[in-house]
Structure formats: C-alpha cells, structure tokens
Amino acid sequence: MSFDLRDFMPYLLNQAADASSRDFQGYYKGKYGMLRTEWRVLFHLGRYGAMTAREVCDRAGIHKTKVSRAVAAMDQKRLIRREEMAQDRRHEMLHLTAHGRRVFADLTEEAQRFDAAMLSEFSAEEVAQMRAFLTRIAGL
Amino acid sequence: MSFDLRDFMPYLLNQAADASSRDFQGYYKGKYGMLRTEWRVLFHLGRYGAMTAREVCDRAGIHKTKVSRAVAAMDQKRLIRREEMAQDRRHEMLHLTAHGRRVFADLTEEAQRFDAAMLSEFSAEEVAQMRAFLTRIAGL
DNA sequence: TCGTATTAGTTGCTTTTGTAACTATCAACG
C-alpha cells in the first residue's frame, strides 16, 4: 500500500490553501478586525463597484447568510453604506464608504505584495501553469 | 488597477481546495457520519500504524483539541480502541479496531478513485509539477 | 523528597459556520 496523504490532491490543496492564507488573514484580522468573508465582500465592491448582496453571492460564490452577516458587520464598521432601491425595495445597493475605499486600497496593496512574495521563488511559467491548473480544479 | 481576485493565489488555492474536498467529504460524512479531522486521524492510524494522540498532532499538523474530540467521537463509533500505556499513564496508544480498518480500507479506496478521477484530465507532467508546487507552498 | 516545570490530554467558553425557517416585497395570472 503506497497511497500516502501527500498523494491525495484534496489534502495537498487544503494544506497549501491554509498555509498561504494564514499570514494575510492575520493582516486584515489584526488591523481591521475583519473576517475572510468581509474581506471578500470588500474586495468585490472595491474592484467591481457597487452591487447588491445577491450579486456578491453570485460572483463570489458565497452563501447569502454569510454575505448577510458580513454586510451587517461591515455596515457596523462603516466600511459600506446600504442604499435601498426605490424600484424594488427588496434589494439594497452596497457602496463602499470613503473609509471602506481606504481599507480596500490598503488590503489590495498588501494582497499584491503578499502574492508577489509568495510567488517570487517560482518561475513565470510555473506560476502560469499553476493558475491554469487551479482555475480548472476550482471550476472557475 | 488590474489586480483581480483570480490573480490572488490564496484565493485560487482556497477555491480549488474547497471544490476538490466537497464531494469526498460528502462520502465519509454521508456513509460514516465522520468529520474531516476524524478522517485524517483514521488515515494516519491506518496508514502508519498505532500511535498516540500527540503523534497524530505532530504528523498531521492538527491542534490537540481537535484531535482529542475526533478521538472521542471515533471511540464512540468503535473505530478505534484506546490503550493506556503502563510506563507513562499520560499517553494512550490509539489502535484501529477491525471495524476501523474496514472503514479505512473503504475510504482509502474511495480517496484513490476520487483522486484519479480528478486528475484524469491532466497529464502526468502537469500533475507532478502541481504536486511539487503545492508541497512547497504548504511547507511540507 | 519536595517543589517546580513539562507533557498528554480534556473541558468550557466564545466565535464562526451551516441549515432551515421566516419576513417582506414584488411579479404574474386568473
């Protein structure tokens, strides 16, 4: 029997994902008290502009209860502003506040720095291949 | 600003890890009511033989409280047997029961099938490169 | 051999996640 845990791709992926997230997670958690879902919502709003919670769910592939809680927390922290839409009062448009935009800018910069540092020991081809592989596995 | 979430390696890794784990998780959860930590403990005992909880923690990189709870649950399910060690009564050696070995065999087989299916659309070189990359990222 | 430090493992409490049920609003069709 030669099957080892390290031969099992889901295990390897999880270990790599955990290791790669740990430090960056510490950054936004320590500096802004944010959770991972909050960072993702912030990113979507900062990168793609105002949208409803539903759109965030669809684009980010996060369940609506998680988004709902993240939005509530971010509202509390004054990172976002909720705007009720007159034509359909079930929706509310989510906008970043000025503070939210600053935090977004800071975290994005840090993310890029972080990403670059992590990939610095790999060649451009390796990284490209890696991305292609992961994208397929993730079904994106 | 061209930085996209899919350019961020931790994001990609997490998405891929989640996607790749989902189905297999459903298998051991549905069939045996097991949690991920339990599957990992089971795997370690089945693959590397009887050991103490401490050794499982070290080898698997799981925190001792998680292992403690997994061991309690697996004891309940009669997957393992705990043997107190006479020379140092703080330790207890964890052994798989006959039932535990059967479950291990079943899950291992399923894991291999699962792994093979997931990687079937990639070439041997791609897979090898992938493993190398992930192993480095994971720091294994 | 007493006191202090270490180690294995467990328990309690808090935070986070998952699931399902719920509210409110709107659409569509008789």
Place this chain on the structure above:
DNA sequence: CGTTGATAGTTACAAAAGCAACTAATACGA
C-alpha cells in the same frame, strides 16, 4: 384586485472550530 409563487435578505438554532484554562501524570533539580 387577490391569490399564488418567486426573490432578497434576515434570523434562529445547531454544529464545528479556536483559544485558554484545567487535570493528571511524570521529570528533575535543589
């Protein structure tokens, strides 16, 4: 209109994870 069904979002409750304090046993130096 009015009933039925869908949709956006929230809330309540249960499962799971994280963290720190705790117990029990052992080691080891003064």
